[in-house]
Amino acid sequence: MSISLIGRSVGESATLKLNEVAAILRAKGEPLIHLGGGEPKTKSPIDAITAVSGLLNSGEIRYTPADGIIPLKQAVIRYTEEFYNRKVEPENVIASSGAKQAIMVALQAILDPQDEVIFPAPYWVSYPEMVKLCGAVPVPVLPEDGSFYPRMQDIEQNVTSYTKAIIINSPNNPTGAIYPKAFIADIVQYCENKGIYLIMDDIYHRLIFDGRKTISCYDYATDFTDNSKLILVNSVSKQYAMTGFRIGWAVANKKLIEVMTNIQGHQTSGPPVLMQKAATGAINGVQSSVESLRLTLENNRNVMMEQLNAFDGIRAVKPDGAFYTFVDFSKYNSNSAELANFLLEKVRVATMPGVEFGLDGYLRLSTCGTIKDIIEGVERIKWALDPNSPNELYIGERKLVRDWI
Ligand SMILES: Cc1ncc(COP(=O)(O)O)c(C=O)c1O
Numbered sequence: 001m002s003i004s005l006i007g008r009s010v011g012e013s014a015t016l017k018l019n020e021v022a023a024i025l026r027a028k029g030e031p032l033i034h035l036g037g038g039e040p041k042t043k044s045p046i047d048a049i050t051a052v053s054g055l056l057n058s059g060e061i062r063y064t065p066a067d068g069i070i071p072l073k074q075a076v077i078r079y080t081e082e083f084y085n086r087k088v089e090p091e092n093v094i095a096s097s098g099a100k101q102a103i104m105v106a107l108q109a110i111l112d113p114q115d116e117v118i119f120p121a122p123y124w125v126s127y128p129e130m131v132k133l134c135g136a137v138p139v140p141v142l143p144e145d146g147s148f149y150p151r152m153q154d155i156e157q158n159v160t161s162y163t164k165a166i167i168i169n170s171p172n173n174p175t176g177a178i179y180p181k182a183f184i185a186d187i188v189q190y191c192e193n194k195g196i197y198l199i200m201d202d203i204y205h206r207l208i209f210d211g212r213k214t215i216s217c218y219d220y221a222t223d224f225t226d227n228s229k230l231i232l233v234n235s236v237s238k239q240y241a242m243t244g245f246r247i248g249w250a251v252a253n254k255k256l257i258e259v260m261t262n263i264q265g266h267q268t269s270g271p272p273v274l275m276q277k278a279a280t281g282a283i284n285g286v287q288s289s290v291e292s293l294r295l296t297l298e299n300n301r302n303v304m305m306e307q308l309n310a311f312d313g314i315r316a317v318k319p320d321g322a323f324y325t326f327v328d329f330s331k332y333n334s335n336s337a338e339l340a341n342f343l344l345e346k347v348r349v350a351t352m353p354g355v356e357f358g359l360d361g362y363l364r365l366s367t368c369g370t371i372k373d374i375i376e377g378v379e380r381i382k383w384a385l386d387p388n389s390p391n392e393l394y395i396g397e398r399k400l401v402r403d404w405i
Helices: 005-009 014-027 046-058 070-084 098-110 126-133 152-156 181-194 254-267 273-284 288-309 336-347 371-385
Strands: 093-096 116-120 137-141 163-169 197-201 230-235 248-251 324-328 362-366 392-395 398-401
Touching: 005 126, 046 273, 070 093, 070 230, 070 248, 070 273, 093 098, 093 254, 098 126, 098 163, 098 197, 098 230, 098 248, 098 254, 116 126, 116 152, 126 137, 152 181, 163 181, 181 197, 181 230, 288 324, 288 371, 336 362, 336 371, 371 392
Parallel strands: 116 137, 116 163, 163 197, 197 230
Antiparallel strands: 093 248, 230 248, 324 362, 392 398
């Protein structure tokens, strides 16, 4: 079989794969605890559901413009004004099938083969593969001080004449770190001065803790012309618990949005109209579900930290937002893929290996499940790894005997 170079260079989505494995185990009746997931378990907002049901009942479900329906663009314009204090026009907005597609078409619009794209590590699993899909070169940058907070010097050291774009994701998947305001200000100004595209993946920007305020990249931008290199990406997936609806968007200069629209028009056409209606309903509707999700996630984060603080040999940094804790398990096993497989096999706890996010020895533990899952999940992991744990563990009626330490 003859497969393209790009096809061969791209790996499977580790997160989607884990979801599949988890679903299979659950279907077999296994007592699985899924601490690997990346989606809230709450219901989608009622405003999303009512917005879509009228159109669904009409049975007239048609194509939309390639860049999205006007009401959704208007909702995004209002959203951008509310959260970013920036007034944009419909020509500055494209709606896509998830933030994933918005990022993908942005990369396709700006990258040539051999171009380089920098992003801080640990990073969201899809960035390297998306860059590779464009024939370009991913350049992950691990902060030299060993923290989860990139510094300008880390980024600048990796900029070359091939650097076409930088992707910043804060709050970050997988660490939950919110990069400091000063860093966001510096990176926006640096990219503007250097003419480098800056993709701000703000998908978790409202899911933040400890009284933090959302940070607007536009506060530090000065160029709002068609030369602007700032691309802001967001989505209904996480904040409204609407992962299955597949609606995200990008805000950027009009020329770039036009090119992205042309690409999307040939790729998928506009996103499904029903989903766009639902997203419009969510963005324009009552926002209490976002605050309630945020509070739940903050509480879950606190419970997760309590559990982890009582776990010898690991290192966990308190997340500032999102729904992940990125934990250093290297004292137990520096091969995170091996460790994740071991935990799935022995105690039926699904976790995401850090190597998928560019940092081996770590596991990403998700806090978007129930408190019970968090407590029991960490207890099972501790039992499997900590030599001081008792020899037996009960999962429901099932008795596990530890014969590996
Ligand atoms: C950082 C980040 N960006 C983008 C996405 C994709 O979001 P969407 O579901 O809107 O495509 C995810 C999903 O996990 C994510 O974590």
